[in-house]
Amino acid sequence: xxxKQTISLPxxxxxxxxxxxxVMLTFISFWRAAAIVLNDLGSSAFYAGGIAEEAVGKAAPWxxxxxxxxxxxxxxxxxxxxxxxxxxGVYRIVKEALGGTFAKLSVSALMFDYILxxxxxxxxxxQYIVGLLNxxxxxxxxxxxxxxxxxxxxxxxxxxxxxxTSAAIAGLITMYFWWQNTKGIEESSDKALKVMxxxxxxxxILLGWGFFSAIHRGxxxxxxxxxxxxxxxxxxxxxxxxxxxxxSLGLFGVLMAFGHSVLAMSGEESLAxxxxxxxxxxxxxxKRAAIVIAIYSFVxxxxxxxxxxxxxxxxxxxxxxxxNLIAGIAMFMVGPLSLRIAFRIFVVIVGFLILGGAVNxxxxxxxxxxxxxxxxxxxxxxxxxxxxKFGTSYRIVNLVTGLQMFTIIVSRGDVIMLxxxxxxxxxxxxxxxxxAMLVLRWKYKGERGWKVPLNLRFGKTEIPLGLFCVFLxxxxxxxxxxxxxxxxxxxxxxxxxxxxxxxxxxxxxxxRRHDLATRQMKEHFQLEHQDNVGxxxxxxxxxxxxxxxxxxxAPFALKWALTHTNTDDQDLVVLAAxxxxxGGPEYVDASEQLFSEHEQMLFTxxxxxxxxxxxxxxxxxxxxxxxxAALVQTANSLDAAAVVSGLSTKLxxxxxxxHVGQAWEALPEPKRQFTFxxxxxxxxxxxxHIGPHAPKIEPHEVQLVHRLWLNMRRAPDMENLHHxxxxxxxxxxxxxxxxxxxxxxxRDLQKCMExxxxxxxxxxxRYEELDxxxxxxxxxxxxxxxxxxxxxxxxxxxxN
Amino acid sequence: MDFVIHVVAKxxxxxxxxxxxxxxxxxxxxxxxDLKELFGDEE
Numbered sequence: 001x002x003x004k005q006t007i008s009l010p011x012x013x014x015x016x017x018x019x020x021x022x023v024m025l026t027f028i029s030f031w032r033a034a035a036i037v038l039n040d041l042g043s044s045a046f047y048a049g050g051i052a053e054e055a056v057g058k059a060a061p062w063x064x065x066x067x068x069x070x071x072x073x074x075x076x077x078x079x080x081x082x083x084x085x086x087x088x089g090v091y092r093i094v095k096e097a098l099g100g101t102f103a104k105l106s107v108s109a110l111m112f113d114y115i116l117x118x119x120x121x122x123x124x125x126x127q128y129i130v131g132l133l134n135x136x137x138x139x140x141x142x143x144x145x146x147x148x149x150x151x152x153x154x155x156x157x158x159x160x161x162x163x164x165t166s167a168a169i170a171g172l173i174t175m176y177f178w179w180q181n182t183k184g185i186e187e188s189s190d191k192a193l194k195v196m197x198x199x200x201x202x203x204x205i206l207l208g209w210g211f212f213s214a215i216h217r218g219x220x221x222x223x224x225x226x227x228x229x230x231x232x233x234x235x236x237x238x239x240x241x242x243x244x245x246x247x248s249l250g251l252f253g254v255l256m257a258f259g260h261s262v263l264a265m266s267g268e269e270s271l272a273x274x275x276x277x278x279x280x281x282x283x284x285x286x287k288r289a290a291i292v293i294a295i296y297s298f299v300x301x302x303x304x305x306x307x308x309x310x311x312x313x314x315x316x317x318x319x320x321x322x323x324n325l326i327a328g329i330a331m332f333m334v335g336p337l338s339l340r341i342a343f344r345i346f347v348v349i350v351g352f353l354i355l356g357g358a359v360n361x362x363x364x365x366x367x368x369x370x371x372x373x374x375x376x377x378x379x380x381x382x383x384x385x386x387x388x389k390f391g392t393s394y395r396i397v398n399l400v401t402g403l404q405m406f407t408i409i410v411s412r413g414d415v416i417m418l419x420x421x422x423x424x425x426x427x428x429x430x431x432x433x434x435x436a437m438l439v440l441r442w443k444y445k446g447e448r449g450w451k452v453p454l455n456l457r458f459g460k461t462e463i464p465l466g467l468f469c470v471f472l473x474x475x476x477x478x479x480x481x482x483x484x485x486x487x488x489x490x491x492x493x494x495x496x497x498x499x500x501x502x503x504x505x506x507x508x509x510x511x512r513r514h515d516l517a518t519r520q521m522k523e524h525f526q527l528e529h530q531d532n533v534g535x536x537x538x539x540x541x542x543x544x545x546x547x548x549x550x551x552x553x554a555p556f557a558l559k560w561a562l563t564h565t566n567t568d569d570q571d572l573v574v575l576a577a578x579x580x581x582x583g584g585p586e587y588v589d590a591s592e593q594l595f596s597e598h599e600q601m602l603f604t605x606x607x608x609x610x611x612x613x614x615x616x617x618x619x620x621x622x623x624x625x626x627x628x629a630a631l632v633q634t635a636n637s638l639d640a641a642a643v644v645s646g647l648s649t650k651l652x653x654x655x656x657x658x659h660v661g662q663a664w665e666a667l668p669e670p671k672r673q674f675t676f677x678x679x680x681x682x683x684x685x686x687x688x689h690i691g692p693h694a695p696k697i698e699p700h701e702v703q704l705v706h707r708l709w710l711n712m713r714r715a716p717d718m719e720n721l722h723h724x725x726x727x728x729x730x731x732x733x734x735x736x737x738x739x740x741x742x743x744x745x746x747r748d749l750q751k752c753m754e755x756x757x758x759x760x761x762x763x764x765x766r767y768e769e770l771d772x773x774x775x776x777x778x779x780x781x782x783x784x785x786x787x788x789x790x791x792x793x794x795x796x797x798x799x800n
Numbered sequence: 801m802d803f804v805i806h807v808v809a810k811x812x813x814x815x816x817x818x819x820x821x822x823x824x825x826x827x828x829x830x831x832x833x834d835l836k837e838l839f840g841d842e843e
Contacts, residue, residue: 073823076830245805252809255816284837291834453829454822466829469822476816483805 027279030289032189034296035196036274037289040117040365041267041297042199043358046351047124048264049305050322051419055260057231058314059223061306063261066225068294068302071265073470075290076452077434078268080467082275083283083449084440090269090433091372097436097443100378100507106432107373108499112492113266113425114366118404119411120418121358122173126166127323127415128351132344134159135331139341162323167413170359171405177360178401181367183650184392189277195353202350203300205343206329210307213334219310227253235420236260238484252480259427259481263419264301266426273365277625283449304329323415326351359404366400367393371579373503380506381513385598389649391550393579420485424492427478434471438464533637538618540571542639548575548631548646552598552605557646559609560679567615570641574606574617575634577624628663632690636671643690644677653678657688664690 052060081093090110095103134157140150141157150158223229230253232246240246249256271290278285304326312321312328321328330344371393374384387394411417437452441464454466482489535542547561558574565572576599603619610617624630635643648656660676673691680686697705705723713721738745 069827070820070823072827072831076826079830239801240805243802243805245802245809251813251817255813258816287834287837291831291838294831452826453833454825465822466826469819470826472815472819473823476812476819479808479812480816483808 028189028274028277029279030285030292032193033271033274033278033285033289034292035192036189037267037270037293038196038199038296039192039354039357040270040361041265041293042196042300043121043124043354044264044266045297045301045304046128046326046355047120047323047415047419048261048301049308050318050325051263051416052257052261052305053309053318054322054416055233055236056257057229058309059225059229059257060261061222061302061309062225063257064264064305065298065302066258067261067264068298070473071268071297072294073452073466074265074268074430074434074474075271075294077430077437077467077470078271079283079287079290080448080450080452081433081437082272082286084444090272090429090436091369093440094432094436097439098432102432102436104373104378104500104503104507105496106429106436107369108496108503109425109428109432109492110269110369111366111425111499112495113269113422113429114362114369115400115403115495116362116407116418116422116425117266117365118174118359118362118401119170119407120415120422121355121362122170122404123166123408123411123413123415123418124323125173125352125355125359126169126413127162128327128348128355129169130160130162130165131321131324131327132348134162135327135341135344139337163413165413166323166415167408167411170408170413173356173359174363174401174404174408177356177363178397180360181363181397181401182387182390182392182394184390192357195357199300199350199354202346203304206326206347207299207303207307209333209335209343210311210329213332214307214310216334217311222306222309225254225257227251230254230257232256235416235487236484238486238489240483255476255480256484259423259477259484262427262477262481263423265297266422269429270361270365273368287450324351362404363397363400367396370396370400377510378503378507380510381598386550388551391649417487420487421491422488423481423485424488427474427481428492428496431471431474431478434467434474438467438471441467533620533622533634535638538571538573538620538638540573540618540638543641544571544573544638545642545644546573546575546631546635546638546640547644548577549602549606550576550646552601554646554681555605555609556681556683557644557679558606559613560677560683560685561644562610562613562615562617565615567617572610572615572617573620573638573640574603574610575620575622575631576602577622577627577630579624579627626663628659629666632660632663632667635674636667639672640674642675642677644679647678647680653680653686653688657686657690660688661690 049060049064052064056063085092085096091103091107094106137150137159138157140146141155152158227250230249232249232253234241236256237246245252271286271293274289275282275286278289308321308325308329309317311332312325313332317325317328321331326347327344330347331340333340333343370379370383373379374381374393374396383395383399384393385395386392407418441462452464452467452470454464454469456463456465535544545561545565547558549555549558561572578599599621606617606619620634622630622634631643631645634640643660645656647653651659656678657676664671671691673689673693676688676690678686678688705726708726709721709723712718712726734745
């Protein structure tokens with residue numbers, strides 16, 4: 001790939017600092033991508049139906065179904081945007097098409113959506129839990145169980161205050177994920193996949209049992225979505241309340257009802273966020289993920305809401321089960337009460353998992369969006385400063401969770417109020433995205449991976465009729481919502497305006513600071529921008545040492561590496577990973593990479609430490625989605641023999657090595673092994689071999705092999721026996737035993753390990769804790785540049 | 801407010817239903833195409 005050289009002539013007194021453009025990522029299958037998006041999109045099934053029915057009446061399920069069908073079209077817009085820009089989210093697309101001001105406006109609307117996703121999901125989880133607890137209290141009272149605990153002296157069952165308790169639960173969930181995000185959550189598609197598997201089990205039971213119950217009871221479909229069947233609540237009329245127009249809404253009522261149901265498709269933006277991580281072939285897998293998401297949410301949210309209205313009697317559906325509709329379905333299935341309560345408990349557990357996950361997604365997603373705009377210089381550097389201990393963007397996390405906690409307190413656990421406001425962000429971020437895509441059809445006429453269908457061609461002119469129609473629906477719905485969702489309009493406009501002002505002022509201040517920072521960086525460093533990292537870019541030899549550096553106040557890993565490396569023989573590269581966060585891009589153009597004051601301090605410190613040792617270093621900045629993947633990919637690209645890292649504040653050295661080993665296993669061939677050193681703040685270190693390697697054998701084990709060889713060689717026809725034959729035979733026997741009896745073999749192996757660990761003493765080979773001049777520190781320059789072409793299942797292994 | 805909403809309704813209602821008709825075609829075409837991708841052979 002061609003490299004982009006942006007800056008300045010080399011000067012001998014400046015250190016070469018290479019800034020890579022390609023982000024170091026790990027890739028996931030379309031199933032995992034779909035699971036991540038569904039954790040957000042699927043969670044709305046737990047509350048959207050109740051909110052819509054409260055607003056528009058019993059015909060609501062048809063509108064939810066309509067919205068879920070329409071989400072197929074919105075999905076098409078997102079697929080086209082992602083086929084143009086890997087990170088096809090609202091911010092990037094709108095910025096490309098309509099410029100910075102509109103981008104800031106659209107991202108403000110998106111932030112409103114994300115900020116509200118947390119409280120609405122948390123409160124909804126609380127509603128399900130409280131609903132279940134109150135039901136159990138009533139059942140206990142009815143059966144005279146634990147009467148002292150569950151019954152008032154008057155004989156009535158005790159009941160928890162629903163909204164207050166739900167708000168408290170939402171607060172606890174939010175605080176839990178605040179702490180997790182402050183510490184730094186490992187992004188895991190595994191968890192999302194597990195949650196979706198258990199959710200799928202629930203959905204299958206819900207639909208199967210639900211349809212059986214509906215047929216068994218001979219229930220009727222909800223009234224059709226005609227103007228006559230729409231009965232809007234006073235709140236749902238918004239600013240139209242009291243007007244003459246509200247008395248005869250006609251077809252306008254259909255639009256209003258659609259607008260009140262639009263929150264059911266919140267979460268589509270997550271598709272754009274997860275796109276960059278989808279494995280090859282990207283577009284094909286993106287479309288697969290998108291269709292899985294669309295079908296799943298149509299079935300779960302759409303059909304689920306339909307079943308609720310069919311099964312739950314009108315007298316209790318809105319008053320009792322409005323905020324926990326799926327729990328209501330469970331209670332009105334045919335079958336014994338105990339079975340229905342058991343299923344309701346299962347629903348609550350699944351709801352807690354998926355809604356709790358959505359709270360986290362909201363924090364992670366909004367943090368990702370704010371990080372993205374911060375990287376663009378739109379948000380002040382102050383927000384980007386990493387947490388001292390954990391290295392996370394804690395100030396952004398604090399801002400997001402602070403706003404979410406404020407929303408929870410203001411709403412006091414009222415899902416309807418939250419739902420009212422929620423739709424504002426959802427519909428306006430979609431509208432901006434569709435408008436931007438429409439503009440891009442004229443602005444960029446070149447080929448794209450995929451286009452929203454229904455394009456009419458007249459000569460050389462192409463009319464994007466399909467895309468225009470989707471935009472029309474979104475725009476008209478957004479406009480109608482301005483009139484009918486007063487809470488959303490007022491709160492959304494205030495919030496979006498607030499964020500827009502913060503972004504605008506921040507950007508102006510940042511531009512001034514960054515101009516200065518860039519000037520200083522150019523004065524001190526020889527900046528070079530490269531698409532990909534390679535030895536040529538850094539002008540280093542094979543077998544270099546890569547040192548990670550995060551905190552300018554604690555450069556102990558760099559000091560340790562400088563102590564142990566002769567930079568005349570071996571090059572030393574200081575690596576600073578620039579974490580892109582969720583929703584970050586796959587490629588960051590040189591012009592978009594702004595150096596924060598923190599990074600400037602980091603590089604200045606690295607150079608001054610190297611100068612104090614009188615040794616030369618190279619500096620490298622790599623944008624990264626995952627720190628371990630970035631580390632391993634960089635080491636491989638540079639043909640490095642060793643990677644040195646400081647001890648993490650969150651992980652043990654072994655855990656760090658395990659993650660590095662896992663990332664190494666995920667690397668495509670060809671790849672080379674290296675030694676991974678973890679340096680503690682006191683200067684001691686541990687070393688780990690990454691990749692397959694010959695194990696070191698203790699002297700008594702060599703003795704054992706030799707004794708066996710002596711004895712066996714005495715047998716007839718064994719004169720050609722070698723020591724290696726004994727090892728091959730023993731390993732083959734072990735492999736056979738393991739395939740026959742895994743548990744037994746592992747038990748025996750465990751015993752063997754325990755015995756072996758008892759024999760440890762100084763000078764043992766298995767466990768090496770090195771001091772500053774540790775004897776087995778060996779960052780060897782390889783004699784050849786040959787890479788390892790094959791690897792077995794090895795990950796990281798402590799030197800043994 | 802009555803006058804404003806009457807004017808708005810006159811504009812948005814036809815646009816919404818025109819948009820819905822076009823979106824329905826988008827949904828059918830893209831759904832068929834994506835189903836093929838989902839169940840189609842690996843390249």
